[in-house]
Amino acid sequence: MDQFAWRPAALRGERRVTVTPEGFAVDGGTVTCWDAVEAISFALDQAPRMKVTMMTLRLRVAGADVVLSVNGDGPEVARYVDMLRALTGALAAARPGMTITIGHExxxxxxxxxxxxxxxxxxxxxxxxxxxxxxxxxxxxxxxxxxxxxxxxxxxxxxxxxNLPRGARPASPLSEFHAELGLPDS
Missing domain, CATH: 1.10.287 (Helix Hairpins)
Incomplete structure (x- = not known):
């Protein structure tokens, strides 16, 4: 069991995610089994000169979205990336055929x-x-x-x-996305 905590933005409270081989829990809630995850998507926006990174991971569970995001730079982004690597790795191991959609939703x-x-x-x-x-x-x-x-x-x-609202978005096998996760560490 791995636990992660980060602040999504300067004026927002801390988010906590627990990742286990069986599922994940957000902010101390009940564990959601990996089999309950219907879809997953990831969006990354960066402004390199301003050193600002915005990332959003969406997990569709029972028709509702669980949104995990971070905006900013520095150690909060690094903690978020650690959580992202652990969560996508555990989900890919539990659901080897799952794909991840790249882009905003x-x-x-x-x-x-x-x-x-x-x-x-x-x-x-x-x-x-x-x-x-x-x-x-x-x-x-x-x-x-x-x-x-x-x-x-x-x-x-x-x-x-x-970002065409009805346009197709690229998708990738989740295991490949996790293996090639080239996100900024901070």
Whole structure:
């Protein structure tokens, strides 16, 4: 039996997970057997220059989601990653044929899609402003504004397209995901 504790974010209370060969328990609750896990998904977002990592593991149990997440950097992320490695390893051992879906789910997926779509609109607006400035004779600002609009539109289009609410998400055998877990230690 392994026990893990971390703070998901600076202003949130500590989460505790116990992992056993038979199942897992969250925050001192009853043990959920591995056979009760219907689906599992994992999302990772990183902002390397800001050294911020956001990870979310969702386990679907009896039609409800058990969400285990962390936002931040440093030792809290390292403790979360230790829990993630133990939990996915035990689940993969108990359910060798299980697959894990990679990417956001539910409301988070819709939110990321909306952010991407709104970003594309903002980028198109910047392109329009750039065209207007160029027509009025201010080529320097026009080209700069247009270029910024193109970059914003492309980046946000990638975010929107990778989070299409009804789109397919990549999946991987859980045992391979666990073996290749290349997550940051802190």
């Amino acid at each position: 539910g409301g988070a997926r819709w939110g990321m899609f909306a952010v991407g779509a709104l970003g594309v609109l903002a980028g198109l607006f910047l392109i329009g402003v750039g065209v207007v400035l160029s027509v009025e004779g201010d080529w320097g600002e026009g080209v700069g504004m247009g270029f910024t609009g193109v970059v914003v539109s492309l980046v946000c289009a990638a975010i929107a397209l990778s």
